[in-house]
Amino acid sequence: MEKREFILRVIIAIVFLLVIIPVILLVIQRNDFLYGITSVAILATISAGVWLSFYMGRINMGQGAYALIGAYTTAVLVVQYDISFWIALFVSGFVAAFFSILIGLPILRLRGVYFSMVTLTLTEVVRLIAIALVPLTNGPSGITNIPLPGELSLFGITIIPDFATLQNSKIAFYYLAVVVMIISFAVVHRLVNSRMGILLKSLQQNEELASSFGVNIAYLRVISYAISSFLGGIGGAIFINLTQSVYPTTFQVADSINYMLYTFLGGLAYVFGPILGAFVLYFSWDMLFIFKEYQLLIYSSIMILLMLFLPNGILSLRLKK
Incomplete structure (x- = not known):
């Protein structure tokens, strides 16, 4: 119960900050920081998929x-x-999941560093395909001037207004990113606390033993990997609508590594770890900009120290009573 209460307090604190801060920033016209926390919400959503992969024992x-x-x-x-963004958003998730199933069927048999090395090349392969198609x-030139999300209505009732008609579309993107992030983590949290989550945990510990008890490990691996990729797909869809452009270099190998770092820093034992990890790493990198050429050195040193002294992530911290 103590662990659950601790996680709940962290969740409440993060949600509180993410809801109150944009309102204050909107008043004082700090759109740059508002863009930052919107990006954090998107990055956390993408990283939720990485966390789920870790949960089943794959890096x-x-x-x-x-x-x-x-x-x-x-x-x-x-x-x-000319398809509505709201339809394209879900289609993007399913397309990413579809390709993850095709790719995952052969590579999910691999374990440890072998699986990691294969997945490390995927981002570069997709980048090269984007250049070739x-x-x-549109090849290296990418696709630009992507229109803002239009109106979403149901039975003539406007549920979400056209972003282009809003005075400040950045606040709309912020709430869109946060709502998607909350739904994504709620789904992942429910999943890991369900029967399927227990079976996924068994894969992480001993796949042979789980298989001997009749667990369909191939099915579980593919389904969880598809869910992970679905989250990556919708995260990427929201991000390029925020920037209104996409290029083959929009998401690179370094980004894939960062998603992994967010989950490590937040805490692999905690579903909501990627949220805190993304928040800390995103803004710590920006704050270290004042050190100019030493920025990367200091950033890397801090990461090494955190891994040494907090191997289970920031959420593993406990205050002594």
């Missing part, structure tokens, strides 16, 4: 590939086929 270093697939899917559907992706 996923290719989440950037599925974010890029989702990004291009939305861009192509919205720009070239010029008729669809």
Whole structure:
């Protein structure tokens, strides 16, 4: 119970900050910081998929590939086929999940460093494919001038207004990113606390033993990997609508590694670890900008120290009573 109460307090604190801060920033016109916390929410959503992969015992270093697939899917559907962003958003997630199933069927048999190395190449492969498919992706030039999300209505009732008609679309993107993040983590939290979550945990500990008890390990691996990629796809879709452009370099290998670092820093034992990890790493990098050429050195040193003294992540901290 103590562990659950601690996590609940952290969740309440993070949600409180993410809801109150943008209102204050909107009043004082700090759109740059508002863009930052919007990005944090998107990055946390993408990293939730990486955390789920860790939960089943796989080190996923290719989440950037599925974010890029989702990004291009939305861009192509919205720009070239004039499909609503709200439809394209879910289609992007399913397209990313579909490709993850095709890729996952052979590579999910691999374990440890072998699986990691294969997934590490995925982002670069997707980038090269995006460059080659010029008729669809416009090659290295990318797709620009992506329109803002339009109105979402149901039975003539406007549920979400057209972002282009709003005085400040950044606040709308912020709430969109936060709502998607909350829903994503709620789904992942429910999943790991369900029967399927228990079975996934068994895969992390001993796949042979789980298989001997009749667990369909191949099915579980593919389904969980598809869910992970779905989160990457919708995260990428939201991000490129925020920036209104997508290029083959929008999501790179370095981004895939960062998603892994967010989960490590927040805490692999905690579902909501990627939220805190993304928040801390994103803004710590910006704050270290004042050190100029020493920025990367200091950043790397801090990361090494955190891994040494907090191997279970920031959420593993406990205050002595």
